Structures are given as structure tokens and as C-alpha cells.
Amino acid sequence: MNRLGGIFWGLVFLAVPVLGVAVFAVAPAINVWLPKDISAHGYQIDSLFYFILALTGVVFIATELLLFWFIWKYDAARGERKATYIQGSHTLEVVWTIIPAATLLFLAIYQMNAWANVKMRRPDMPPTVEVVARQFEWRLRYPGRDGVLGTADDLHLVNDLHLPVDEEILVQLKSMDVLHSFFLPNLRIKQDAVPGMKIPVWFRATETGGFDIVCAELCGWGHYKMKGRITFVSRPEFDAWLDRKYSEQEATQPVAEAVGEMAVR
Amino acid sequence: MSTVTAPVSTEHGHPPASQHSVSTFLSTYVFSKDHKVIGLQFLFSTLLWFLIGGLLALAVRWQVAWPWSDVPVVGKLFAQQGGQMSPEFYTMLFTMHATVMIFLVIIPILAGAFGNFLIPLMIGADDMAFPTLNMLSYWFMWPAFIAFGASFFVEGGAASSGWTSYPPLSTNVASSPGSGWGQTLWLIGLTFVGVSSMLGSVNYMTTIILMRAPGMTMFRLPMTIWAMFITAVLQAFALPVLTAAGFMQMSDRMFSTGFFTPENNIVNNAVAGPGGGQPLLWQHLFWFYSHPAVYIMILPAMGMVSDILTCFARKPLFGYRPMVYSIAGIAGLGFIVWGHHMFMSGMNPALGITFMVSTMMIALPSAVKTFNWLGTVWGGRIQFTTAMLFALSFVSMFIIGGLSGIFMAATPVDIFIHDTYFIVAHFHYVLFAGTAMGVWAAIYFWFPKMFGRTMNEFWGKVHFFLTFVFLNGTFFTMHILGAVGFPRRLADAYHYETFHHLQPMNAFMTYCAIGMVASQIIFAVNFFWSMFYGPVAGRNPWNANGLEWTAPSPPGHGNFDVQPVVYRGPYEYSVPGVEKDHLMQTDPPNAAAAAAAASAH
Amino acid sequence: MSSPAISVPHDHGHHDHGHHDDGHHDDGHHGHLKLQYQPGLPLSRGKLIMWLFLSTEIMFFAALLGSYIVLRFGAAVWPKPHHVHLSEPIGAFNTFVLICSSVTVVLALEAARANKTGLAKFWMLTTLLLGALFLGVKGYEYQAKFSHGIYPAAPHGRIYERPDLYYGSAVRARLGEPAIIDRLKQLDDTPAADLTEQEVAARAALQQVRTMVADTNQQAFEMAVVADQIMPLPADGPGSEAHGGHAQGINDVFPWLQLPIVIPGGNMWASTYFLLTGFHAVHVVVGLIVFAVLLGYTLGPKNAGMIENAGLYWHFVDLVWIFLFPLLYLF
Amino acid sequence: MSDHAAQHDDTAGHDHAHGGLGKYLAVFLALCVLTTMSFFTYSAAWPWRDQPQVGWAFMLAVSCTKAMLVVLFFMHVWWEANWKYVLTIPAAMMALFLVIMLIPDIGLRNRMVSQERALHMARPSDVLLLERAGEGGRSKSSAH
Ligand code: HEA
Numbered sequence A: 001m002n003r004l005g006g007i008f009w010g011l012v013f014l015a016v017p018v019l020g021v022a023v024f025a026v027a028p029a030i031n032v033w034l035p036k037d038i039s040a041h042g043y044q045i046d047s048l049f050y051f052i053l054a055l056t057g058v059v060f061i062a063t064e065l066l067l068f069w070f071i072w073k074y075d076a077a078r079g080e081r082k083a084t085y086i087q088g089s090h091t092l093e094v095v096w097t098i099i100p101a102a103t104l105l106f107l108a109i110y111q112m113n114a115w116a117n118v119k120m121r122r123p124d125m126p127p128t129v130e131v132v133a134r135q136f137e138w139r140l141r142y143p144g145r146d147g148v149l150g151t152a153d154d155l156h157l158v159n160d161l162h163l164p165v166d167e168e169i170l171v172q173l174k175s176m177d178v179l180h181s182f183f184l185p186n187l188r189i190k191q192d193a194v195p196g197m198k199i200p201v202w203f204r205a206t207e208t209g210g211f212d213i214v215c216a217e218l219c220g221w222g223h224y225k226m227k228g229r230i231t232f233v234s235r236p237e238f239d240a241w242l243d244r245k246y247s248e249q250e251a252t253q254p255v256a257e258a259v260g261e262m263a264v265r
Numbered sequence B: 001m002s003t004v005t006a007p008v009s010t011e012h013g014h015p016p017a018s019q020h021s022v023s024t025f026l027s028t029y030v031f032s033k034d035h036k037v038i039g040l041q042f043l044f045s046t047l048l049w050f051l052i053g054g055l056l057a058l059a060v061r062w063q064v065a066w067p068w069s070d071v072p073v074v075g076k077l078f079a080q081q082g083g084q085m086s087p088e089f090y091t092m093l094f095t096m097h098a099t100v101m102i103f104l105v106i107i108p109i110l111a112g113a114f115g116n117f118l119i120p121l122m123i124g125a126d127d128m129a130f131p132t133l134n135m136l137s138y139w140f141m142w143p144a145f146i147a148f149g150a151s152f153f154v155e156g157g158a159a160s161s162g163w164t165s166y167p168p169l170s171t172n173v174a175s176s177p178g179s180g181w182g183q184t185l186w187l188i189g190l191t192f193v194g195v196s197s198m199l200g201s202v203n204y205m206t207t208i209i210l211m212r213a214p215g216m217t218m219f220r221l222p223m224t225i226w227a228m229f230i231t232a233v234l235q236a237f238a239l240p241v242l243t244a245a246g247f248m249q250m251s252d253r254m255f256s257t258g259f260f261t262p263e264n265n266i267v268n269n270a271v272a273g274p275g276g277g278q279p280l281l282w283q284h285l286f287w288f289y290s291h292p293a294v295y296i297m298i299l300p301a302m303g304m305v306s307d308i309l310t311c312f313a314r315k316p317l318f319g320y321r322p323m324v325y326s327i328a329g330i331a332g333l334g335f336i337v338w339g340h341h342m343f344m345s346g347m348n349p350a351l352g353i354t355f356m357v358s359t360m361m362i363a364l365p366s367a368v369k370t371f372n373w374l375g376t377v378w379g380g381r382i383q384f385t386t387a388m389l390f391a392l393s394f395v396s397m398f399i400i401g402g403l404s405g406i407f408m409a410a411t412p413v414d415i416f417i418h419d420t421y422f423i424v425a426h427f428h429y430v431l432f433a434g435t436a437m438g439v440w441a442a443i444y445f446w447f448p449k450m451f452g453r454t455m456n457e458f459w460g461k462v463h464f465f466l467t468f469v470f471l472n473g474t475f476f477t478m479h480i481l482g483a484v485g486f487p488r489r490l491a492d493a494y495h496y497e498t499f500h501h502l503q504p505m506n507a508f509m510t511y512c513a514i515g516m517v518a519s520q521i522i523f524a525v526n527f528f529w530s531m532f533y534g535p536v537a538g539r540n541p542w543n544a545n546g547l548e549w550t551a552p553s554p555p556g557h558g559n560f561d562v563q564p565v566v567y568r569g570p571y572e573y574s575v576p577g578v579e580k581d582h583l584m585q586t587d588p589p590n591a592a593a594a595a596a597a598a599s600a601h
Numbered sequence C: 001m002s003s004p005a006i007s008v009p010h011d012h013g014h015h016d017h018g019h020h021d022d023g024h025h026d027d028g029h030h031g032h033l034k035l036q037y038q039p040g041l042p043l044s045r046g047k048l049i050m051w052l053f054l055s056t057e058i059m060f061f062a063a064l065l066g067s068y069i070v071l072r073f074g075a076a077v078w079p080k081p082h083h084v085h086l087s088e089p090i091g092a093f094n095t096f097v098l099i100c101s102s103v104t105v106v107l108a109l110e111a112a113r114a115n116k117t118g119l120a121k122f123w124m125l126t127t128l129l130l131g132a133l134f135l136g137v138k139g140y141e142y143q144a145k146f147s148h149g150i151y152p153a154a155p156h157g158r159i160y161e162r163p164d165l166y167y168g169s170a171v172r173a174r175l176g177e178p179a180i181i182d183r184l185k186q187l188d189d190t191p192a193a194d195l196t197e198q199e200v201a202a203r204a205a206l207q208q209v210r211t212m213v214a215d216t217n218q219q220a221f222e223m224a225v226v227a228d229q230i231m232p233l234p235a236d237g238p239g240s241e242a243h244g245g246h247a248q249g250i251n252d253v254f255p256w257l258q259l260p261i262v263i264p265g266g267n268m269w270a271s272t273y274f275l276l277t278g279f280h281a282v283h284v285v286v287g288l289i290v291f292a293v294l295l296g297y298t299l300g301p302k303n304a305g306m307i308e309n310a311g312l313y314w315h316f317v318d319l320v321w322i323f324l325f326p327l328l329y330l331f
Numbered sequence D: 001m002s003d004h005a006a007q008h009d010d011t012a013g014h015d016h017a018h019g020g021l022g023k024y025l026a027v028f029l030a031l032c033v034l035t036t037m038s039f040f041t042y043s044a045a046w047p048w049r050d051q052p053q054v055g056w057a058f059m060l061a062v063s064c065t066k067a068m069l070v071v072l073f074f075m076h077v078w079w080e081a082n083w084k085y086v087l088t089i090p091a092a093m094m095a096l097f098l099v100i101m102l103i104p105d106i107g108l109r110n111r112m113v114s115q116e117r118a119l120h121m122a123r124p125s126d127v128l129l130l131e132r133a134g135e136g137g138r139s140k141s142s143a144h
């Protein structure tokens, strides 16, 4: 193997951390990055993401650079030196077990709070809306004028979820048929809908606007097109919208009734 | 250095050749009980499936980059809509891509091909403990090959509920219209893969425990053998659970039992069956196997890479015992982390926390391994053979794949990135950039032992370079796609506002994937050409020191022409005060004898 | 490497002669060296692999049993054994049969080791017969379930979970099948004198059921009465007489009726019961095949290892049953 | 099979001294007695008739004892080295762990149950209903 071999391969391996970091540096600039966060809790998730990115980034750069350095430096073509005969080092083993252990343990404990906020500390309130996933649409049920879900005056809609901004929302998530996943990229929410289970999902939006509802669990051939929209509006607008939808439903009662039947059964 | 080659081996190989040639041909090459032949049978079968899996991946990539555009060349074959892919076909594609890659390529190539070929040779045995069982473990793969292969051609097409096969999608025939046999064949195939692996694993354990050469204590075993041993333990304990779950799913499909369906499960406006069960039960049982399985899919590669790194760094393995313990640690912890695939599944979130903590902890033994590999390369005399390049890239790529695992292990972050391309990036880095690179390293490294000839180094390096570049081009980009939340398993995601601008990026990845598959032509040609015309290799072309290198290349029936006796550990490279830069495991302890042995070579 | 220079350093005692004297392999032997091995564990390959195999079997049954346990104890209602025509004495008898067979197989081993080949054969044959007896009893039990319509099957078994509207319409649907209508007409036309007392009563009950389900506006209690007439659930708790302890329903008197039945929790019960006992039975069948093969050998000390391994497997099958019996029959 | 067949049990020597008809018969009797003991929970003398859990625990204890007897004596573990525990104990532990981890999601699945599911699920009240129907209905038609 000639001298060029070591240099060349060293550079190839050096390209990994260099280009790797470059990709992550460029990505936000070309808008291939975390979508805009409009939730009250999302910053916790994003900052944890950045924290882990920094942590793993350091480990990544350090280890890849070491690898490059060793490849560069210890190329056999560099002189007729014998390899160092070393079986290992007890101290080193301890060091590189303890340090990652401490880091990871810290990470594990540090994140528990964010997790609990999103999945465990369920707000004590009746559901704002029920979302029932079904091949391949999102069926929505608002409590109607009496404010109670499961009564005759419930409002039934499909795929078009409107919610008030700046308010705690509790979604009751269900599925009729197979698994689906209620994914709101802009709210950092994802929860599988499981047939036979009713799963609470809560969040609070801080901005108005329309956003995607994505189905993130394979649910059959139409999985790719199981798209919904979630729209956040101010409370008055929301009430007005609700009223309008409600009268629309009343005008077409029989149809809506049938839809309702399906959703419950 | 002696160059005792093929002639010797044939002499030892098949003595009764002259008597009845047809039955000998069958018993030597087809129904052979010789571990080497079985290993090669596994190798050829899995490489063939690797090709199929790679082509399926290309079809997947095609659709992701240019949804609904006519598929070139093969488009007419599945002409549902005149060369255009249907969405259900897309679901079959990635399901079968993953199934083929995992169950017919990576697992059998590691345990089946290299496990079979290397275990007896590296521990100094003449064969496996139970050659007939060993043969059966290969032949039990065939029903699986046939079942998976046939599933493309049955009514309604192949299985289409992902390789994870979550019910009720998978159990409920009505939920994917027309899917009568595909999923059932998938389950049948899985059962046979399971039986095959189980037969293999108990056999390997028995062989490694009882058939080591004199002096080959457990802590003189090469890392490859340790890895194979612990992989076998993992398989033996984890696989039966999947087999049991598979039977339950089959019964749900065929007898409408309801292990995995709740009451009143309405699919396509019809109640599916009595129900009474719970979809999460499948997920738990599946991941109880399939998480340990991801380590089944990487530990042997880790072991082989350790051996290759030491050989071409001409250095002892840094921290042999910690390396052994960390493999055992990965295996042990591997059994208690399966829930990290289910953080968003509706699993009890408190349970999620326990799984998160254990998942974080499993990075520790991996850290130990990574740092010890770096320690091994440090201060070495690195020879840049193709095998070494692949081994180095294994380390480099495994770090990337492993670190992305930390993001997902963090439950809050996983809320966002679960089921996005971030996950796809993660597991292709560990599976393809990790294990497959390790497998290539092993192929280039042990090829001389398998066929008595070395592969072409120049073309090997070209193959390495192209694969390395294209794989990073394909898979590294997936991380940032995942950061946008780009969901996996979607035939077309560009109609979402959030993702509509990502098509050019996907096109880039597809170009790279095409390049990656195309580069394998170089490998295939090199492989077959070298089998017949490569430079003849001696017993020990790399000056390595394991037992397998004391046997002829390729070894004859019974493997060894001299009783191997082991006097030292497997990594005695560059021992100070010894003239030779490596001491074989069989080299007697005193220096004089070592020198004598050196000159005898 | 100069081979004569190397001599094997130690004598490795009795257990590492370990070369496989595999019959199929023998002809290849003259070709190659007989290798010697480092002492590993003090046991033969056959025994080691059998124990390893049994460890995998532990996990297999752990998955099945574990699923059963969580499915069962998570269910709101689980049928009592009597609800599903499960008979404890029959189960206990089968337990006894398996225990006996476990004893006979060790006796076969002892006899073989003592070179009493005839005796060994006798015990082996006894084991085989006991195993077959176990299967026979199992088959009889299955038959009892099937004949009552207790099985999960596509598209529907005959088990309904609750006496509700769906159940009512299922009974109505069954009664409305053309073949059944004919039989019913025939039954209605039969003079009472041609029927047994029991049949007359059942016919009256059937009449009641038919009117009750015909009315589409039934109450839950009425459906419960219908279900009770078709196949009554014994109200008595444990301790009552076993099979047959329940009153005869219409389905029992007129087996051709095959009306849907109500067993709360019955579907999941049937699923798990057949799953667990089915896979256990498959293991028994495998064991029987092994014993049948072994009977072809001379059962002397030379083959004691084989008997021991087959025995280990058989004891494991027994072991699984030891847990299945209380979990399925007594809990 | 032929592979197994090839294995002459060279360790047989260890076992010859042990076992023996008497011991096996004793174990056999113990097993029979234990099996019968499981039925004790059904007898009138059993004090915890309204707490089935106690009976279950008792029966499981009996089963475990039986299992131990079979493993120790019939499977010869009593007379042999402890290495077998190296395999079976981890397997048993993993099996137990699996079951424990299944409890929250499957064992307690009714905590998160949806109304649609609950509506179609059998309930204890159904059993009561059926039992009541049994008493009333059967006395009316008096099939017996
Ligand atoms: C060979 C296969 C393999 C391997 C080795 C791994 C290794 C790991 N995996 Fe991966 N994984 C898969 C294959 C694999 N995985 C597959 C196939 C899937 C998807 C299945 C599907 O859904 O289809 C998956 C999915 C998956 C998920 C689920 C994601 C989701 O669906 O939401 C998670 C979550 O925790 C995870 C975590 C991890 C972790 C923590 C490791 C760890 O073992 C990694 C440890 C290694 C390192 C961390 C790097 C080296 C260490 C250092 C350099 C030390 C310093 C590091 C720190 C201090 C951080 N994996």
C-alpha cells in the first residue's frame, strides 16, 4: 500500500464529520428543519432536541476526528515502526464507562418532566373534542351546545378540526378500525389511536393559523392520504364557527345523524 | 509461509468421490452436513436475497422521490396502472423490503453464513456438534424463501402491514382489501425462519461450549465467537416469543380468535370478530423479540469487525474483557428495553419512563465497544486493505446510527421523531451502514479461507469508496428529513403543507441509492471472478493469528490437518521481543518454540 | 507448522472424546483427523443441546401463558369452568396420566441403564400408551366443546358475549335459515306422543324462544332468558358436580339446532384454551413420535443417553401441563 | 434424531448411584397428593372461598412445588451440577419480566377502554342477568 492510501482514506473518513456537521448547519437555512412550533409545551421538546443534538454532536465530532487522526497518524506506510503492544487500560475503561453513564443518567432524569407534561399530567377537564380515526379520515365530534360529549346534540365533522387558540385543549382520541397516529408536527404532538382504547391528548396552541394533521401509523393502502387540517382561531371566532357548523348540521340533520351513528357504533 | 492449498483440501475433502458421483454431489454440495458448505449455502442464498431486497429498496426510493411516475424498466411488470405504482403496492414494497433484508439477509448472513463457516474453524472443531441439525437449519430457510417469494404472486399481493405487522391491520383481512394470503404467507415464512434460527442457535451454543480445541478457554475465544455465542443466546431466548406471537396472529387471521383485536372492531363497516384482546399485546410480544433481534443483527458484525481491526492494525484488541462483558451487557439489557418502540403506541406512559431509562443505559456497553475500537486503532500499524476499510467504516457509521438512537430514546423527542425518516436514518445507519459494512469486511477478510483465493483489492476499494459515499448521501440526509417530521411509510407526502418542499431532497437521496445499488455490480463481479481467477491465497494471507488460519484454504472435510492446540489469546500482534509481528494462537509459549514455528511457516 | 512437535498437553478425562459418532458421518471419517477438545461442561452434547432447547421452550410457553394470564385477568368477566363445559376431574385424570408417564419414562431409563432391555421397552411402551391416552382424553374434551359450539371460528363462533340485541338477532337469523325452518316445522308437526318428556318440554321452551326473538323490541332480561333456554349457565359455584351439572338446554336436546349461545368472556376463553392446550398437545404428539422411534432401538446402556434426552423433553411437556391444569381448569 | 442418537451418555456413570425405584415412587406419590391438594380449594373446608386470589396463590404454590419435584428428581437436576440453573433461571426471570411488563397495558386494558368497546364487552352484570334468568326461566318452563 503506498503512502497515498493512508492520506486518501484519512480524508474520506474526515469527510464524515465535516460534511455531517455541514448538513446540519445548512439544513435550517434551506428550511429543512423542525417545523414552526406553535404549542405551549413544544419548546421543551425542541430544546431537548437541541441539547441532545449538541451532546451527540460533540461525541460524534470527537470520535470521528479521533478515528480520522488514528487513520492518518498510524498508517503503516509511515515509517517502519512496530505497533504499540497494549492490551487495554483499566483506568480508561472506567473513565469511559462512568462519563457516558453519568451523562446518560442525567439525560434520562432531565427529560422526565417534559414527558410527564405531554403524556402524564392530564388536565382535569372534560374533553374539548373527540377525534376518531378511521380508514382513512379523521372523524371529529364536538360536545355541542350542552358541552357534554356523547349526547344527541353532538356536532360531527370530518378532517376539519377547529380549536381555540391560547386555551388548554383535551382531545379524546379513539380509533374505529386499525391503528392510526394523530400527528401534529407543529404542535409536537404524536399519539397512536388504538381501537378499543380512548387516549387523552392535550396541548395549548399559542398562535392562530391552519396546520397539518398527519397520520403517522401505517393504516393500510390509504395511509398516505389520511390528511386533516387543524385550525386555531380566537375564542370568539371559534364560537362563531361552532355555531355556524352547528346550524349547518341541523339543516341537514338526517345526514349528520347517520354520520354520528357510525362514529359511535 | 507455506502455501498449502486446494489440492490438500480435496484430498481431505471427499474421499469416496469416485464411488457414486451423483449421490456424492448431492451430499457434498446440496444436502451437505459440512458446516463450511452450509455456511456457503447460506452466503449465496442471502446474497441473492440481498440483491432482491436492494431492488425493492430502489422501487421504494423511486416512489418516494417521484410519486406516481412511471417506474422505469420493471414498471410494466406490476402494471397496475400502466407502469405506475399503486399505493397498496407501495406498502407491500417496503414491507417486503424490510422482511427480506432482516429475515432473509442480515440475520441469516451473520448467524447462518459466518456463524456456520467460522465457529468450528475458529474454535478448532471439525464441524458443528450436530451436523444434521445444522443442515436442517439451512433447509428450514427454504420454506421461508418460498413463502416470502411466493407472496408477491398470490391474489392481493404480498404482506402490506409493515415488517412490524401491527394488528388489527395485519390480522383483519378486511382492513387491507384483497390481502388474503400475503400476510398468512408472511407469518408462515416467519415461523420457518424462527425454526431455522432456533435449530442453529442451540447447535452453536453446544458447539462453542463443548468443542473448543485444547487450551481454547472461554477467554481465549476471538470476539467473533463470543459475539456468535451471545447472539445465539439472544436468539434462543427471544425468538420463541415471536414464534408464539406469530401463531397467535395466524389464529386471529384464520380462526378469528381475538388475541389482538378489541371487541367491536369495525373495519370497512363490518364487525371483525368477537375480539376481546388488545392490539398492544402484539406490539409487546413482537418487540420483545425484535428489539433483541436488532442486536442479533449487529453483535456478530461487531465481533467480526473487532477481529479485522486488530489484524490490520497489527495490535491486540484494546480491552478484551470489557469487550466481552459489553457484548453480554448489550444482550442482557437488550431484553428490557423493547418498549422504546412503543412510546407513542398508547402504552402506559409510566412504563415508557422505565423503558426510556433502560434504553439510555444500553448505550453504555455500546460506548465501551466504540471506545475500545478506537483504542485498538490507536498506535497501530494500519494496513488499508478493503476489509480494514469496511471495518473502519463500520465503527464510523455505527457511531452515527447509535447516536441517533439517543434522540429516540429520549421520550419527549421521540414524540416528534417517532415514525419519521429520522428513525429510517437511524436503523439504516446501524443495519446497512453498520452491519452490512461489517458483513462486507468479513467477506473480503474470510474470502480466502472460503475459496482459497483473495478478492481483487483495487476493485474492492472502488466498491468500498462508492458504497461509502452513496450510502451517506442516501441515509445521512434522512436525518434532516426526519427533523422536519417527514413521515415514513407514506407513498406520497408532498400533499402536506409541511412536507411539500422536500421532493428535491428525496430525489437526491434516490440518485444516491441508485448509485449505491449500481456499485454493487462491481462487488458481484469481483466476488465471482475472484472465486475462480483471484490470486491463490495461502493458509494465512493476512498474517492473522486465529485458528482458522492454521487450516488449509479452503479447509477440507474435518477442517484441520494438525490437531490445533491453543496456547494464547487471539490477538497477539506485535508482541514486544518477538521477531514476528504476530503469534498464532497455536504458537507454543516459549520464545524459542515461537521462533521455530515462525521459521517453519 | 510441524505437527509432530505438538503433543496434546493434558489428558482430558472422559468427556471430551466428544467426537460425533454420527452414523451418517462415519464413512467420511477415515479422511480426517480425530480432534480432541478442551473440557467444557461435564455433560454430553445431546444432553446440553436438549437443555438449551428446553430453555427456548420455556420462553415459548412463557409467551403463550403470559398472554393468557394478562388477557384473562384483564378481562371484565371470565367464564367459570362449568360455563364452558370444562370438567376438573377429567383434567385431573389427565394430569395423573402425564405424571404416570413421567414415572414410566424414568423407569425406562433406569432399566436401560441396568441393561434390562426388555423391561426398558416395556416402560417405554407404557409411556407411549399413556401419552396416547392423554391425547385421547384431550380429544374427547375438545369434542365436548365443539359439540356445544364452544370454539372460535371464522367468521363467527357460536359464542356471544352478552345477551343483547345482537345476540337476539343472531338467534333469529339462525332460526330463519331455510334448513332450520324445515326442521322446526317438522318438529312442530310431530305429535307429543312421539317425543320424550324432555323433548316436549324443550319444544315448549323453543316455542317461547321463537316468540321472544321474533319481537325486535326485547329487553336484556328476555334475551338472558332466551340464552338460558338455549344453553343454561350453571349458577352454582365451585364444588358442584362437574360435567352435566347444568340443566339441559334446547341445544342439547335438539343438537341439530346449533343456536348461538351466550357465555360472557367465552370467546377469549376459547381462544386461549385451544391455543394453550393445542400447543401442549402438539408437544405431546412430538414426544410420542420420538418414543415410537426409540422403540425401534435396543434400549440398553448404549442408548440410555437417547432415552434420557427424550425423557427430559417429556418431563418438560409434563411440566407445562402442571401449570396449565390449575390455570385452565381450577382458576 | 440421528444426531441425538449418536450421543452415548458418557456421564451416565454419575447417575447410576442415584434415583432408584423407591425415590421415583415417592416423588410420584408426592405429585399425586399435590394434585389432589389443588382441589382442596374447592372443598367446604377451604376458609377463603370468597377470595379466589388466595386459592390461586395456593394452587400456584402447589404447581411450583410439583414442577420443582419433576425438575429435581425426574430431570435429575438434584444429582447433577448446578450449571443447568445458568440456563433456566435467566429464562424464567425473563419470562416473569415479560409478564409483569404486560400487566399495565394488557392486564389493565380496561382502564383506558373506549365506550364503543365497553358496550360490547361482557360484564359481570351479564353473568348475574343470566343467572337470574336461569332461576326464573327454568322454573317456569321446568325442562327438568
Ligand atoms: C442493528 C440494529 C440496531 C441497533 C444496534 C440499534 C441501537 C439502538 N437503537 Fe435502534 N432501531 C433499530 C435497529 C437498531 N437500533 C431498528 C430496525 C429500528 C426501527 C424499527 C421499526 O420501527 O421499523 C430502531 C428503532 C429504535 C427506536 C424506536 C424509535 C421509534 O420508533 O420511535 C429507539 C428508541 O429508543 C431506538 C434506540 C436505539 C438505541 C438507544 C440504540 C443503542 O444501542 C445505540 C448505542 C450506541 C451509541 C450511543 C453510539 C456509540 C456510543 C458512544 C460513542 C458513546 C458516547 C455516547 C453518548 C454519551 C450518548 N431504536
Ligand code: HEA
Residues within 6 Å of the ligand: B047, B048, B050, B051, B053, B054, B055, B057, B058, B060, B061, B064, B094, B095, B097, B098, B099, B101, B102, B105, B106, B161, B162, B163, B164, B424, B427, B428, B431, B432, B436, B474, B487, B488, B489, B490, B491, B513, B516, B517, B520, B523, B524, B527
Ligand atoms: C438490514 C436491513 C436493511 C437494509 C440493508 C436496507 C437497505 C436499504 N433501504 Fe431499507 N428498510 C429496512 C431495512 C433495511 N433497509 C427496514 C427494517 C425498513 C422499515 C420497513 C417498514 O417500515 O416496515 C426499511 C425501510 C426503508 C425505507 C422507508 C420506506 C418508508 O418508510 O416509506 C427506505 C426509503 O428510502 C429504505 C431504503 C433503503 C435503501 C435505499 C437501502 C439500500 O441500502 C439498499 C442497497 C442494496 C444493496 C446495496 C444490494 C446489494 C446487493 C448485493 C451486495 C448483492 C450482490 C450479489 C451477489 C454477490 C450475488 N428502506
Ligand code: CUA
Residues within 6 Å of the ligand: A133, A134, A135, A136, A179, A180, A181, A215, A216, A217, A218, A219, A220, A222, A223, A224, A226
Ligand atoms: Cu391512518 Cu395511517
Ligand SMILES: [Cu+2]
Residues within 6 Å of the ligand: B290, B291, B294, B337, B338, B340, B341
Ligand atoms: Cu429497539
